[in-house]
Amino acid sequence: MRINRILLAAPLVVVALVIQVSVLARLQLPGAVPDLLLLVVLALALVYGHVGGCLVGFGAGLLADLAPPSDHAIGRYALVLCVIGYVAGLTKPDSGHHRSATVPLIVVIGAAIGSTLMYAGVGALVGDTAARHVGLVGLLLSATLYDLLLAPFIVPLVMAVARRTDNDPLAADGSGQSSAGGRDPAYGWLGSGSGLKVGRIGGQRGGLLGKPSRGKGDRLKGVKRL
Template sequence: MRVNRMLLSTVLVVVSLVIQVSVLSRLHLPGATPDLVLLVVLGLAMVYGHVGGAFIGFGAGLLADLAPPADHAAGRYALVLCVIGYLAGLVKPESGQVRTATGPMAVVVGAAIGSTLLYAGVGALVGDTAARHVGLGSLLFTATLYDLLLAPFVVPAVMALARRVENDPLGETSGGGSKAGGVSTGWLTAGSSMRIGSQRGGGLRGSALRSGGGLRGGGLRGKTAKSKVARAGRIKGVKRL
């Protein structure tokens, strides 16, 4: 992952985690808590792909595991978001542009249900049975509802920021540098051809002078020598042009 991706992902994950812990979790809504971190991971994964989504999901989940008031084993939510980020990155559009909201909303619904089930399943493996007491059906319904209500405000904004960072001007500058290199190579090629032309012209001038000297040496062929020197002068003029 590039540095700009890492910086943007870190800032968005930290801000979303702070809002979720300090604001959303204190609303005491019935059932589940709105998962803002999950929505940020989904938005980034649908732009950066499955590998980036897995890394971002693991880091975001690990921060959520360590953030107070965490009451579960560290690494539990990191595993959940790592899997969800990987799967969400698999539906990344080839062109990088989402034309309709149907696809992202379907990803949000699937991620809300999948993350809740996976979190409860991992909890059952480590002996945490809190989901049974709260009611798994109620958790699934409220988690999906809250995430769907927040998704239109979070996921498009995160994806737009990720695309803007992806199309940074530094990459274009580097591409322009390669073009400049091509121009300089062309100038070098042109210069070499000019030098070759001048060498050929010098050879012609030298041969013309040698032939002219030989012709001037013969007194009986003075007129013929003058005519050949004139032809050589015309040839030199054409080569210089």
Template structure:
């Protein structure tokens, strides 16, 4: 299962990075650029949980740091997406329970705001003042708007793929160990329910 998760995350992150650099980055939209990589990290974190989300975010952010035409310090976006992946993973639904469809949208909106602020703060610490020249309020507004417009198409698709191909409990798949556990549980319950009746029958026959 771990290998499937790693392979799936690697493929989705690479596809998101290529689409973001070659397509979204060339649209010349006002304000921020739609962050498809962030949406993929959020979608995977909502399925994999905090640990998987943080590792996925770090890997995706590091790819973005190394991919041209990157013009910022290496590790800057990796730190931001690592924190976003961990935070989004905290909203993962427990096995057997379904959350509202609004939860992913709220997580995406919050992640867009926090990631933009963190990216600007880390940039200020290393001497990058680009956000100050562009205007932070405009970046925040455009980042939230673009990410929320893409979220209904990207996040559910990522979560569906993660649940189907990574064997997540929310997908309804039951592994062999799970079947064994259910079988043992049923056997134990059957034995406990049949035991008293057998003892009563034995006493009646003895008397």
């Protein structure tokens, strides 16, 4: 994992954890607590891929396990976020960016459900039966709802910052060109691609006579990068 990714992920994770513990956990909302830390891990995994997502998830989860008022075994949430970050990173397309919000939205829903089930499952293995008393169905519904409400404000912003600081040519829009043959791909969740025109100039006819062709101008061929 590159140093610039660590320098960005570390403060984001710390800030998200502080807000979650000091603000969100004190709201006394019914069911689960909104998981801001999970959304930050998902956003970074969608940009960094499965390896970066796995490392960020493990570090964020371990920090959450150690931060007070932690009431569970150390490593429990680290395992959950490590797996979630790895799986979320697998959805990163080969082009490096998502064309719409559909895939990240599905990732958020799956992560909210998967992390709750995994956390409760690991807790059951170590003798923590709190999920039974609270109600697993209620936890799943509330966790999914809260994360979906927070996701539009957190995930796109973190993804945009991660692309900028990652020196990703896909995120470069100042020059209008990327490193792949001067093509300008879409940037962000709702990118629609770029329409580029390629000029084709008609050749001259006549060979030895050197007469230019008649009735043939420049033909433009539209190319849209998806």
